[in-house]
Amino acid sequence: MSEITIKDVARICGVGVSTVSRALNNHPDINPETRDKILSVIKENNYIPNNSARNLKRQDAKAIAVLVKGIDNSFFNEMIKDMEAECKKKKYSLVLHHVGFMEDQVDAALELVKEKRLRGIVFLGGYFENNEKKLEQLHVPFVLSTAGAVPTSYSRNLYSSVCVDDEKESYKMTDYLIRQGHHNIAIIYEKGMTESISMLRLRGYQRALSDHGIPVREELMLATRPDIKDFSLENGYAVTKDFLQKKIECTAIYAISDIMAIGAGKALAEEGLRVPEDMSLAGFDGVNIGGYVNPSLTTIKQPGEKIAQETMKLLFDMILKKAECQHKIFDGELVVRGSTRCI
Amino acid sequence: MSEITIKDVARICGVGVSTVSRALNNHPDINPETRDKILSVIKENNYIPNNSARNLKRQDAKAIAVLVKGIDNSFFNEMIKDMEAECKKKKYSLVLHHVGFMEDQVDAALELVKEKRLRGIVFLGGYFENNEKKLEQLHVPFVLSTAGAVPTSYSRNLYSSVCVDDEKESYKMTDYLIRQGHHNIAIIYEKGMTESISMLRLRGYQRALSDHGIPVREELMLATRPDIKDFSLENGYAVTKDFLQKKIECTAIYAISDIMAIGAGKALAEEGLRVPEDMSLAGFDGVNIGGYVNPSLTTIKQPGEKIAQETMKLLFDMILKKAECQHKIFDGELVVRGSTRCI
DNA sequence: TTGTAAGCGTTATCAA
DNA sequence: TTGATAACGCTTACAA
Numbered sequence: 001m002s003e004i005t006i007k008d009v010a011r012i013c014g015v016g017v018s019t020v021s022r023a024l025n026n027h028p029d030i031n032p033e034t035r036d037k038i039l040s041v042i043k044e045n046n047y048i049p050n051n052s053a054r055n056l057k058r059q060d061a062k063a064i065a066v067l068v069k070g071i072d073n074s075f076f077n078e079m080i081k082d083m084e085a086e087c088k089k090k091k092y093s094l095v096l097h098h099v100g101f102m103e104d105q106v107d108a109a110l111e112l113v114k115e116k117r118l119r120g121i122v123f124l125g126g127y128f129e130n131n132e133k134k135l136e137q138l139h140v141p142f143v144l145s146t147a148g149a150v151p152t153s154y155s156r157n158l159y160s161s162v163c164v165d166d167e168k169e170s171y172k173m174t175d176y177l178i179r180q181g182h183h184n185i186a187i188i189y190e191k192g193m194t195e196s197i198s199m200l201r202l203r204g205y206q207r208a209l210s211d212h213g214i215p216v217r218e219e220l221m222l223a224t225r226p227d228i229k230d231f232s233l234e235n236g237y238a239v240t241k242d243f244l245q246k247k248i249e250c251t252a253i254y255a256i257s258d259i260m261a262i263g264a265g266k267a268l269a270e271e272g273l274r275v276p277e278d279m280s281l282a283g284f285d286g287v288n289i290g291g292y293v294n295p296s297l298t299t300i301k302q303p304g305e306k307i308a309q310e311t312m313k314l315l316f317d318m319i320l321k322k323a324e325c326q327h328k329i330f331d332g333e334l335v336v337r338g339s340t341r342c343i
Numbered sequence: 344m345s346e347i348t349i350k351d352v353a354r355i356c357g358v359g360v361s362t363v364s365r366a367l368n369n370h371p372d373i374n375p376e377t378r379d380k381i382l383s384v385i386k387e388n389n390y391i392p393n394n395s396a397r398n399l400k401r402q403d404a405k406a407i408a409v410l411v412k413g414i415d416n417s418f419f420n421e422m423i424k425d426m427e428a429e430c431k432k433k434k435y436s437l438v439l440h441h442v443g444f445m446e447d448q449v450d451a452a453l454e455l456v457k458e459k460r461l462r463g464i465v466f467l468g469g470y471f472e473n474n475e476k477k478l479e480q481l482h483v484p485f486v487l488s489t490a491g492a493v494p495t496s497y498s499r500n501l502y503s504s505v506c507v508d509d510e511k512e513s514y515k516m517t518d519y520l521i522r523q524g525h526h527n528i529a530i531i532y533e534k535g536m537t538e539s540i541s542m543l544r545l546r547g548y549q550r551a552l553s554d555h556g557i558p559v560r561e562e563l564m565l566a567t568r569p570d571i572k573d574f575s576l577e578n579g580y581a582v583t584k585d586f587l588q589k590k591i592e593c594t595a596i597y598a599i600s601d602i603m604a605i606g607a608g609k610a611l612a613e614e615g616l617r618v619p620e621d622m623s624l625a626g627f628d629g630v631n632i633g634g635y636v637n638p639s640l641t642t643i644k645q646p647g648e649k650i651a652q653e654t655m656k657l658l659f660d661m662i663l664k665k666a667e668c669q670h671k672i673f674d675g676e677l678v679v680r681g682s683t684r685c686i
Numbered sequence: 687t688t689g690t691a692a693g694c695g696t697t698a699t700c701a702a
Numbered sequence: 703t704t705g706a707t708a709a710c711g712c713t714t715a716c717a718a
Contacts, residue, residue, distance in 0.1 A: 003457060003482075005694095005696085006695065006696065007695080015704080015705080016704065017695090017696085017697090017705080017706090018697080018698085018704075018705060018706080018707095019703085019704060019705070021697055021698090022697095022703095024696095024697095025697080029704085030704085031703060046480050048454055048457055049457075049695080050399070050457045050458060050694085050695050050696070051454060051458035051696095052395040052396075052398040052457075052458050052459070052694085052695080053395075053695035053696035053697085053710090054695080054696055054697075055395040055696090056393070056399055056695080056696070056697090056709095056710045056712085057695080057696045057697040057698075057709075057710050058696080058697060058698095058710090059697085059698085059710095071423060071439075072420035072421075074415065077414055077415035078415075080414060084443075096414075096441055110389075114346060114391055114392075114394070114395075114711095115395050116395070137389050139346075233631055233635050262635050263635060265635065265637065266634070266637075266639075288577070289632065292605050292606060292608065292636075293635075294608065294637045296609075348710095348712085349712060350712095353689095358688075358689080359690070360689085360712080360713090361690080361691095361713075361714075362688060362689075365687095365688090365713095368713080372687065373687070374687060374688085377687080377688085393710085393711050393712070394712095395711080395712090396694090396710070396711035396713090397711080397713075398694090399695065399710090399711085399712070399713095400711085400712050400713045400714080401712080401713065401714095402713090402714095
């Protein structure tokens with residue numbers, strides 16, 4: 001009943017353990033006949049090598065990890081499959097690991113690198129403030145992907161990064177709404193660290209208003225509720241519901257994520273407000289679902305596929321060619337759909 | 344530069360490695376002063392224990408794993424956080440592992456059990472046909488959660504399970520639509536193994552029609568496209584688009600997942616058909632987003648939270664109390680919302 | 687309360 | 703082409 005090990009396989013085959021190991025790892029220096037025999041014994045006896053033992057001993061695990069902040073971020077999920085594809089091309093295995101909202105991504109990375117002997121890391125999303133020292137301990141190349149939240153004080157040679165310019169893209173959306181005649185634009189954002197993605201997008205909104213000579217009004221800046229999951233449908237809904245009670249003059253609501261915008265849409269519907277006739281509604285990210293709701297959602301589409309591919313390119317350049325750290329910024333695309341209108 | 348190990352920590356502290364290990368694992372038989380000193384040295388030197396080595400040696404890793412089929416299933420993602428909560432109560436750690444569409448869940452489980460010395464497994468979703476022998480090799484208790492697709496030939500003492508009766512619930516939805524006056528009801532389903540969840544739901548649909556004396560018509564049974572991701576927005580959309588071209592008489596479309604129903608909704612909108620005035624639309628699962636689209640989606644709500652909790656209860660009963668295998672079936676709830684109407 | 691030493695199941699080294 | 707054997711970094715008897 002106790003699990004079978006490489007020693008048992010060796011004994012059954014009448015060979016040494018190293019020969020079994022060679023068969024297992026496709027080493028060239030083994031007689032094809034012996035290898036086939038060993039492989040068939042392995043199959044018959046359902047032997048499965050212990051990965052902990054392998055990782056412990058092995059020096060060259062051709063593997064990288066993608067550490068994703070949060071578990072149900074549609075935008076990230078759409079990117080992951082692109083990363084897996086790129087990784088496969090390089091014959092590396094990709095360890096996917098989700099880190100909870102309260103966990104520290106860098107701690108998780110540090111642990112994982114030791115455990116699996118990883119050669120590189122991708123951080124998908126997340127915050128990196130007050131973490132420079134820990135990041136320095138990460139002795140493998142890493143790329144911050146779609147994680148705008150890196151303090152400018154960090155050395156640019158510490159890491160690579162790929163993202164959109166969140167402030168600029170948010171400016172683009174706000175500017176568009178203003179040009180459509182909207183002056184009272186509410187924004188749904190998440191209060192956070194200065195360099196968090198949400199705060200960058202808030203700054204873009206504020207700057208666009210200022211550039212158009214429109215005062216930035218406190219009562220139109222709707223912070224999400226800390227007691228509800230961040231960036232969720234529920235949060236967008238709750239915030240908007242509260243806002244609408246106050247009857248503040250407003251012709252457009254811009255949520256800094258599509259999912260929250262969809263949540264806001266429900267609150268609008270419940271209050272009898274039609275989109276876009278009574279209220280324009282806009283999001284950010286460009287997740288698939290935004291194109292499927294009714295009316296479909298005007299948004300800033302991040303080029304997820306490009307970002308994913310470039311992320312892997314930078315990572316493998318650093319791993320394989322010892323390339324320097326690089327910082328790529330992609331443009332987002334303003335996608336105008338049915339949820340906004342000119343007034 | 345090379346990574347620091349427990350030996351280094353021991354050397355720096357001037358103690359033996361076992362003492363460091365004791366400090367690390369909160370063993371009671373250690374002098375609090377030595378422990379504090381060791382802990383501070385660990386912190387200063389950023390020592391992180393190697394999990395592979397720990398797993399290899401440790402016999403009693405209080406850990407279970409949840410193996411999830413697919414990465415962006417909203418319904419599963421909503422359940423996972425409930426499972427994590429239950430697990431925390433038992434002071435077990437929960438290893439979350441996603442298995443791709445082409446991978447075999449049981450193989451992944453077998454590997455993971457060895458690697459992490461797991462005490463139990465939850466399979467969330469997936470198919471288990473032609474896998475009985477492999478499942479038998481899994482020498483830890485496991486629960487199939489929301490995985491209706493178990494051949495009836497399998498021994499009931501092999502595993503526990505928690506789910507809804509997919510055929511019955513699907514019957515419930517179809518019966519409801521019929522009672523609303525719909526006779527030409529199209530169903531969007533996925534062709535698959537006889538016992539797959541999708542086929543069970545299809546059978547419920549067929550049985551309801553028959554029971555009402557309505558013929559089951561081939562041209563109203565819309566199989567998803569194999570070239571598009573299964574259960575996706577895109578698939579629901581594509582299938583519906585094709586269907587509408589054919590101008591087949593029909594007053595209701597029932598998709599066996601909410602996400603596909605939402606996809607179908609877009610195709611309807613594009614063809615100028617209003618929901619529910621021109622076409623009723625229904626889904627299955629009861630994911631959050633269904634309550635946020637416009638009109639909100641009529642669906643069968645699976646009690647995800649209850650299922651998650653019961654799954655963990657059964658698993659821990661088996662692990663801790665050596666309880667027998669059990670098979671629980673929960674009722675789904677017909678949630679009537681704005682997307683369907685009486686004709 | 688602490689230290690020594692024996693594994694855990696592999697892979698890597700080296701000699702045969 | 704093979705087989706002993708020494709690591710890998712940790713936990714845990716057992717001895718002190």
